[in-house]
Amino acid sequence: MKHSPWRGAGIPTPATPNDCPPVKTRCHCGSGRYAGGGMSETPAVQVNSLVKDFRGSFGCGMIRAVDEVSLEIASGEIYGLIGPNGSGKSTTMKALLGLVTPTSGTCAIFGRDSSKVDSRQEVGFLPENPYFYKHLNGEETIRFYGKLCGMRGSSLRERTEELLELVDLQDARKRRLGAYSKGMLQRIGLAQALVQDPRLLILDEPTAGVDPIGSRQIRDLIFKLKERGFTVFLCSHLLEQVQEVCDRVGIIHKGALVKEGPLEELISIEDQTEIILRNATPDLLHRIHELAAHEEGVDLVRSGNPRTTLERLFLRETVQRDAEADPGSGTRQGSPTDGTPDGCHNDTEEDSP
Amino acid sequence: MSRHPHSPPLFSFSRIWIIAGNTFTHLMRMKVFYFLLVFVLIWLGLNVFKLPHTAGPESVGGEELRLLKAPLVGTMKLFAIIIGIVATALLIPRDVEDRTLYTILAKPVPRLDYLLGKLFGVLLLILAGLTIMTLLLDAVLWYRTQGILTEFNKVADILIEQQQWTVEDRQEARAELLSHGVTWSLQGAILVIFFEAAIIAALALLVSTFSTSTLFTVVISTLSYFIGNFIADGLDHWQGSSGTGEGTLGDLSSRALFVAFPDYRPFKIVDEVLAGQIFPPDILGSLALSTGLYVGLYVVLSWFIFTYKEI
Numbered sequence: 227m228k229h230s231p232w233r234g235a236g237i238p239t240p241a242t243p244n245d246c247p248p249v250k251t252r253c254h255c256g257s258g259r260y261a262g263g264g265m266s267e268t269p270a271v272q273v274n275s276l277v278k279d280f281r282g283s284f285g286c287g288m289i290r291a292v293d294e295v296s297l298e299i300a301s302g303e304i305y306g307l308i309g310p311n312g313s314g315k316s317t318t319m320k321a322l323l324g325l326v327t328p329t330s331g332t333c334a335i336f337g338r339d340s341s342k343v344d345s346r347q348e349v350g351f352l353p354e355n356p357y358f359y360k361h362l363n364g365e366e367t368i369r370f371y372g373k374l375c376g377m378r379g380s381s382l383r384e385r386t387e388e389l390l391e392l393v394d395l396q397d398a399r400k401r402r403l404g405a406y407s408k409g410m411l412q413r414i415g416l417a418q419a420l421v422q423d424p425r426l427l428i429l430d431e432p433t434a435g436v437d438p439i440g441s442r443q444i445r446d447l448i449f450k451l452k453e454r455g456f457t458v459f460l461c462s463h464l465l466e467q468v469q470e471v472c473d474r475v476g477i478i479h480k481g482a483l484v485k486e487g488p489l490e491e492l493i494s495i496e497d498q499t500e501i502i503l504r505n506a507t508p509d510l511l512h513r514i515h516e517l518a519a520h521e522e523g524v525d526l527v528r529s530g531n532p533r534t535t536l537e538r539l540f541l542r543e544t545v546q547r548d549a550e551a552d553p554g555s556g557t558r559q560g561s562p563t564d565g566t567p568d569g570c571h572n573d574t575e576e577d578s579p
Numbered sequence: 580m581s582r583h584p585h586s587p588p589l590f591s592f593s594r595i596w597i598i599a600g601n602t603f604t605h606l607m608r609m610k611v612f613y614f615l616l617v618f619v620l621i622w623l624g625l626n627v628f629k630l631p632h633t634a635g636p637e638s639v640g641g642e643e644l645r646l647l648k649a650p651l652v653g654t655m656k657l658f659a660i661i662i663g664i665v666a667t668a669l670l671i672p673r674d675v676e677d678r679t680l681y682t683i684l685a686k687p688v689p690r691l692d693y694l695l696g697k698l699f700g701v702l703l704l705i706l707a708g709l710t711i712m713t714l715l716l717d718a719v720l721w722y723r724t725q726g727i728l729t730e731f732n733k734v735a736d737i738l739i740e741q742q743q744w745t746v747e748d749r750q751e752a753r754a755e756l757l758s759h760g761v762t763w764s765l766q767g768a769i770l771v772i773f774f775e776a777a778i779i780a781a782l783a784l785l786v787s788t789f790s791t792s793t794l795f796t797v798v799i800s801t802l803s804y805f806i807g808n809f810i811a812d813g814l815d816h817w818q819g820s821s822g823t824g825e826g827t828l829g830d831l832s833s834r835a836l837f838v839a840f841p842d843y844r845p846f847k848i849v850d851e852v853l854a855g856q857i858f859p860p861d862i863l864g865s866l867a868l869s870t871g872l873y874v875g876l877y878v879v880l881s882w883f884i885f886t887y888k889e890i
Contacts, residue, residue, distance in 0.1 A: 280889070323685045325890045343689050351685035357677035359601065361608040373597045374686045418682060428685075 268337040270426045270457035271299035271322065276331035278317050278481075291317040293481035294331070299474075301336075301425070304448065304458040306472035306489075308465060314481040315461045316354070319430055322459075323351055335426060347375065350419030354431040356411060358418070360404035364395050367403060368417050375422035389417040394443075409440030416447065426457045433464060439545060445471055469493065502532060591692060598683075598696020603703045606666050611704065618654050618712050622719060641855065643727060644759035648720055649853050655712045655769065656849070659705050659776035660804065666704065667783035668796035670697045680890060691882045698784050698878065705776050713769050717761045724760035731756055755855065764858035768849040771863070774870040775846045779804055781877035782841070788884040807840040841873050 278292040292314040299305040309315050320326045322333045324341045338345035358367055368389055372382045390396050393413035403411065412432060419427060429448075433441040441464075448458055448471050462468050468475060469489065476486040485492065503510075511529065518526040674680040683693060731753065738744035744752075758764075783800040790796045845866060852858050 320681075320890070323681075325681060325684060327887065327889070343687050346685060346687045349685060351682060353678045353681040353685075355678065356682060358679055358682065359605060361605050362601075370597070370601055371682070371686060374594060374683065374688050376591075376594075376687075415682070422686070 268301070269298045269334075270301045270303070270336055271297070271305070271459060272332075272334040272337075273297045273318065273322065274332045274334075276318065276321055276333060277329045278314075278321055278326060279329045290481050292321065292328075295478065295481070295483045296331075297476055297483060297486060299457060299459055301457050302452075302455045303474060304452050304460065304472045306460045306462065306468035306475045307478055308461075308463060308468050308475060309478035310463065313478045315478055316430055318478070319351075319428055319459070319461055323349065323428065347422060348424050349426045349428060350422070350424040351428045352412070352415045352419045352430065352432055354434050356415040358403050358411065358414065360402060363400050363402050364390065364406070364410075364414050364417075365399040367414055368421055371418040372421045377422065385421060385423075389420060392420075392447075393417045409436045409443075412436050412440065412444060416444070426459065427451060428459045428461075430461045431464075432460065432462070433467060441467070498527060590689065594688060594692045595696045595699060598688075598693060599699035599703055602670065602697050602700020603707075606662075606700065606704050611662060611666065611708075615708070615711060618651065618658070618715065621650055621654055622715070641756045641759045644720065644724060644756070645853065645855065647723060648716065648759070648765070651712075651716050651719075652765075652768070652772075652849070652853055655709055655716070656772045656775075658708055658712070659772050660779055662705050662708065663701065663776040663780035664783045664797055664800045664804070666701045667698070667780045668787055668790075668793045668800065670701070671784075671787045672790070672793050672796070675890060684890065690885050694784065694788075694878065694881050694885055698781060698874075701780050702773075702777055705780070706773060709769060709773055713766065717765075720765075721761045724757070727756065728753075758855045758857070762857075764852045764856070767858040767860075767863050768852035771846055771849050771866055774866055775843060777870055778841050778843075778873045778877075781874040781881075785877045785881045785884070788881045788888060803840050804843070807843045810836060810840045810842060812844070838876065845869065 274296050276292050276295045277290070279288040279290050281287075282289050295314070295318055297305075297307075307315050307318065317326060321328050322335065322340050324333075324343070324346070327341070333340040335345045336348050338348075340346075359370070362370060365386055368386045369382060372385060377385065390399050393416055395410060395413060395417070398406065398410060403414065406414065416429075416432070419429075432444050432448075436444065445467060448460070451458060452471075458471075460468065460472060472489055474487060475489050475492055476483050478484070515526060515529070518524050671680070674683070680693075684690065735744060735749045735752065739746065739749060779800060782803055783796055786799045787793075787796045790799070845862070848858065848862060848866075
């Protein structure tokens with residue numbers, strides 16, 4: 227059976243640098259990198275009171291794109307920044323990458339001022355809808371970005387092989403990028419972002435325009451990166467995706483960070499409790515209803531069958547059907563229905579009622 | 580895999596070379612060398628159609644060579660200038676539009692390295708194109724010169740026999756004929772075309788750092804080139820007729836004008852070489868220096884603007 231590259235070898239395992247002491251916990255499923263839950267002393271990302279104003283049309287007036295945003299992402303954490311279009315997500319990312327100059331405030335990556343070029347050795351960036359150079363093929367693209375980071379010779383060759391395997395583009399390695407599909411471009415984009423073995427990955431809408439299978443592949447890869455201790459700063463308005471992968475979330479609206487915290491804290495409804503039962507009889511359900519009705523101050527808000535998501539249904543009806551029809555071929559996309567890549571994700575098959 | 584224990588250098592020739600090589604390949608795969616086909620077609624056309632000329636019988640050979648090389652050198656100049664403006668104007672806006680620039684500058688790549696890489700890529704392409712065309716031109720010109728020399732020797736022998744020419748006349752006419760063939764002066768003139776294209780490309784790079792469209796960059800760079808061809812004469816005339824422009828202020832304003840519109844007058848030496856004049860080597864040095872100063876100035880200004888550019 228073919229081994230799915232999304233679950234295979236090739237994930238880089240960068241070492242802990244001098245300015246970033248080793249973390250307390252080590253992951254047993256990884257290959258020597260510190261675990262996702264571990265925190266080093268120096269945060270991966272530090273944004274302090276970031277303000278960015280842009281000049282209005284014809285130079286009249288100023289438009290505030292980012293307003294006093296402060297956030298901190300610990301090493302090994304997956305952080306999701308969500309917000310509507312034009313809320314300042316991309317500008318925050320660009321300021322962090324030194325692509326725009328902050329009007330005021332500072333940004334740092336692993337303690338280094340992000341406006342300095344050398345801080346970018348630690349960062350891999352995948353912009354929204356990347357195109358890259360269409361005249362290059364997949365292999366040349368990875369090599370080009372590797373060379374920009376100072377990689378040469380056999381180390382670059384090996385790294386290119388690893389990354390092509392990781393993003394499952396070995397078969398398309400000699401194909402020009404002009405002939406790549408949207409999902410393939412996104413995957414080669416991830417490969418270039420990882421080429422210099424960075425510790426921080428910044429992903430701006432990584433699944434924009436990608437079909438559900440490709441989207442799942444990218445999501446699985448993010449899980450894999452988390453396992454190996456990568457820090458991921460994710461920007462998306464696909465809320466379900468953010469909810470699935472992120473440890474902490476920030477909500478940005480009209481340039482200001484209006485809410486921030488651990489995902490579980492933010493989304494849990496504290497005055498409600500859910501109980502999911504398998505094979506419950508009508509009689510049992512009736513008794514539960516009665517118990518709730520007789521308890522003072524308790525309301526039974528809703529009961530019924532939990533629902534799966536449309537994404538899971540789609541994947542079950544496409545990928546799994548293919549896998550069942552041809553069990554010997556394996557599945558290149560991983561197993562879409564389990565929702566638990568490598569057992570590191572605590573999702574259930576069915577959503578809560 | 581080894582990690583990156585130290586900071587990357589802020590200026591790296593190898594990184595510039597990588598970006599230049601990529602730019603060169605990019606432009607090559609945009610099929611810009613189809614221009615060479617135009618060059619070959621013009622050469623074939625010149626061989627099929629005999630161009631009319633009014634020179635006397637003694638200068639027929641030289642005139643024929645001049646009529647052969649002038650359009651070909653003109654095509655080479657056109658190639659160098661068009662590529663210098665259009666290719667450079669395309670590069671940065673396209674990288675911004677495709678977001679390729681984000682992925683490059685998100686790597687440890689200083690903006691100066693990026694700009695220099697782009698410029699050198701274009702210059703490499705112009706140099707490669709001019710080299711190929713020069714080799715073709717030299718081969719054609721040498722072949723035609725040999726044929727004309729054979730004819731010339733026959734005519735010269737007859738004229739000497741008829742005592743219409745002395746041996747000195749023959750030597751003089753032969754030297755005149757050979758001055759229209761493959762000469763070092765011609766190679767120098769083509770190098771001057773490259774210098775001119777380098778200035779134009781650097782200017783286009785500067786414009787593209789603040790321009791938001793390729794068309795704007797092409798129009799401004801082309802205008803600057805045309806104005807630069809007449810600016811010095813116009814300035815001389817203005818200063819001569821009005822008496823203004825003298826003194827420190829006038830001197831400063833004319834210098835500022837030459838920054839925006841480089842004075843291409845010295846580069847017209849190419850036309851004189853095509854007319855058969857010998858290229859003075861000292862002029863090549865001063866033109867190289869002038870080119871270096873202009874390119875350096877435009878790169879520094881481009882760097883300054885690009886550093887603060889919001890991408």
